Amino acid sequence: MQLATYILKLDEYMLPCFSKKILGVDCPGCGIQRSVALILHGEFGAAFKMYPAIYTLLLLFGFLLYSSFYTVKYSNKITITLTTITVFLILINYILKFT
Template sequence: MLPCPFKYITGIDCPGCGFQRSVIALIQGDLHKSFLFYPPAIPLLIFFTYGITGSFFNLDTQNHFVKKTGFMIVGTIILVSYCLKLYNLDHKVSI
């Protein structure tokens, strides 16, 4: 596993921390564990897959609506997940 340089320098998780473990759990077939490690992993992988296949097969050529919408949805999921992680971390430390 690759170490997170942001976490190494600052001591707090970055918005992508847990993605590697989540993908490994997903490859092993454990969806629940994958979701617990990093909730945005599955939507992010779907978005990447659509983006890569879309560039090969010229999908979503008109105004890139699906890509923009997917980007906003996945970005929101990442942001909410990260805020909840930081909120829970803060409550564990202060209690």
């Protein structure tokens, strides 16, 4: 089976949110799987609406992967900045879900 076929069927294999299932409340990570699926389907705006921190999170993980293989000047500052922005976006999104 081709990779594209697996990507299109990604929606069928998503994990449920146990916090939402048990407590009935979204967790700070609710929406990240659907957001990644939307990116893989090419729906970038919808992915941002689903989970606004998705792009900074992907940028952070990409940078961490890159910096593990190559030396990057100011790597710590870049990592801290990206982490701070990502956490800020996650918290703001989480707070806005309840308003």
